[in-house]
Amino acid sequence: MKIGIVGLGLIGGSLAIAFKKAGLEVIGVSRKDSTCQTALDRQIVAQAGTDLALMKTADVVFLCTPIDYVIDSAKAVIPHLKPDAILTDVASVKGEIVQAIAPLWPNFVGGHPMAGTAEQGINAALEDLFVDAPYVLTPIETTSQKTIATLQELIKHLQSRYYSCSPEVHDQSVAWISHLPVFVSASLIAACMSEEDPEILEMAQSLASSGFRDTSRVGGGNPELGLMMAQYNKDALRRSLYAYQQELEQIINKIEEENWEVIASSLNKTQSQRSRYI
Numbered sequence: 001m002k003i004g005i006v007g008l009g010l011i012g013g014s015l016a017i018a019f020k021k022a023g024l025e026v027i028g029v030s031r032k033d034s035t036c037q038t039a040l041d042r043q044i045v046a047q048a049g050t051d052l053a054l055m056k057t058a059d060v061v062f063l064c065t066p067i068d069y070v071i072d073s074a075k076a077v078i079p080h081l082k083p084d085a086i087l088t089d090v091a092s093v094k095g096e097i098v099q100a101i102a103p104l105w106p107n108f109v110g111g112h113p114m115a116g117t118a119e120q121g122i123n124a125a126l127e128d129l130f131v132d133a134p135y136v137l138t139p140i141e142t143t144s145q146k147t148i149a150t151l152q153e154l155i156k157h158l159q160s161r162y163y164s165c166s167p168e169v170h171d172q173s174v175a176w177i178s179h180l181p182v183f184v185s186a187s188l189i190a191a192c193m194s195e196e197d198p199e200i201l202e203m204a205q206s207l208a209s210s211g212f213r214d215t216s217r218v219g220g221g222n223p224e225l226g227l228m229m230a231q232y233n234k235d236a237l238r239r240s241l242y243a244y245q246q247e248l249e250q251i252i253n254k255i256e257e258e259n260w261e262v263i264a265s266s267l268n269k270t271q272s273q274r275s276r277y278i
């Protein structure tokens with residue numbers, strides 16, 4: 001089976017390395033000549049170039065371009081695909097993308113490998129990025145079993161943990177565990193920065209240690225990624241943020257009421273519930 005990758009960056013490059021390691025032939029298209037050359041020099045792909053016509057011999061094509069370009073990438077590559085080629089994408093939000101691409105190509109299924117690093121580009125690509133990480137497919141009613149089965153086999157090659165759900169369930173799930181944390185963490189940093197007493201602000205910054213490092217990490221990351229989450233997963237993120245706001249209001253009320261019993265019981269509950277996620 002020949003695998004085509006469009007967008008040889010962190011995710012596209014890492015998929016190419018993993019599939020090649022599994023013995024499959026991999027070809028790649030990227031925007032820049034230099035990226036294609038790096039992929040060839042590192043022997044990540046057997047063939048690479050900037051012309052999407054290269055994808056005409058691929059059996060399965062992974063769209064790995066930035067999220068705001070995935071739909072355009074699909075439109076641009078579809079005229080070059082073999083009639084029975086399978087098309088999938090790796091974008092972190094699925095609703096809008098699946099809705100736009102599925103009517104254009106019957107053998108399309110949305111996907112999301114839940115793995116990454118803070119780095120970007122072909123030089124950040126890693127051999128074992130997807131090992132033991134979740135990989136979700138988001139089929140819809142019209143998705144064929146054959147398409148799903150082929151991708152399931154490929155996900156096995158990545159040694160990822162396979163999951164399947166609707167695009168809507170995916171988007172609300174990642175809003176809870178990935179997108180909400182970014183905005184909670186960003187708000188934490190912004191709230192600390194609102195301290196008006198310069199002595200307290202300076203002392204807080206000096207005393208910040210592992211707890212602050214953990215809780216501020218995702219909010220202090222790449223601003224473009226956070227913006228994409230808000231833009232592309234607006235409804236699900238807003239729903240999660242309102243629920244979070246309610247939780248905060250309850251905590252504030254219980255502290256004002258000095259209701260330590262309720263606060264203790266709620267912290268005991270969250271202590272035991274955390275292990276369901278991690």
Ligand code: NAP
Nearest residue numbers: 007009010011030031032035065066067091092116120121
């Ligand atoms: P990335 O490292 O920036 O890679 C994207 C690559 O797409 C770039 O290297 C760029 O290649 C290429 N590209 C840009 N415009 C293109 C075009 N018009 N035609 C062909 N190639 C083009 O980003 P990434 O982190 O791999 O993210 C790619 C996708 O994976 C996104 O949809 C994202 O939502 C998804 N995703 C990311 C993560 C994560 O943690 N990073 C996790 C899961 C899923 P050139 O070097 O040639 O410009």
